[in-house]
Amino acid sequence: MQEFDERDAALDKAFLALADPVRRRIIARLSRSSATVNELAEPFQMTKQAVSKHIQVLEHGGLITRSRDGQRRPCHLAPGALEELTAWIDSYRLVAEARFRRLDSLLGTMNNNAQKEEPS
Amino acid sequence: MQEFDERDAALDKAFLALADPVRRRIIARLSRSSATVNELAEPFQMTKQAVSKHIQVLEHGGLITRSRDGQRRPCHLAPGALEELTAWIDSYRLVAEARFRRLDSLLGTMNNNAQKEEPS
DNA sequence: TAAATAGTCAACCAATTGGTTGATAAAGAT
């Protein structure tokens, strides 16, 4: 992957974790309440082991945390991680949108001037 | 990947596109202005072909668009796609945060009541 | 103590990813 720093590595793992429909459905489920591996695996066709792997990907991506309750290992959403991702995306999205607005405004000005100089 | 619908497939490609530091740096670069393949490849050690592949991943993920200018193929950021990603993340992040706030509020109430009933 | 439940570990497999080199296409410059 040719990483540049820890921050990059963390973003890699987090975005990769979201790049799968099963893992996104798990995130959606956990946004409502915490759940165990068996509960999370129930809606899917695949084996519990496969879901366990998906959960590990989410955990290593920092998107969820886990606790212990006897033999259960409940999963909890880590909203702070999601916030970091939107912050990263928005930091560039907003720069680009501001640039587009300036361009629109410039084109609008040119159009106005053209109309003034060529009234018909 | 076991896709469920088109929307899922689009999110897969978009999040996967962001799960790489090279592609995130390209996004960051394009947020400032459009650029050609050669311009985008310049800061990296890898071959131009490799960067070209990264650009295709971004394009298939809907994160960038391309135009034609003679033999150049300039790349432009597609801010609408970034907005969709933050919308997806936020839809679940905000649900979870609201739940946590209700929990905090409940615990606060219980704590208040305990203090009232057991005023030390 | 024995049996059931919750979950992980290990080995394996097919498909995909991220990189390389070499050839090629298409447009511009001499």
Added chain:
DNA sequence: ATCTTTATCAACCAATTGGTTGACTATTTA
């Protein structure tokens, strides 16, 4: 017409991903 520049295509390779099965640990229950 030839040469240079911009960019892509094709074939290949090592590493990773997403899934399987089977064995295992650890906790709870009978």
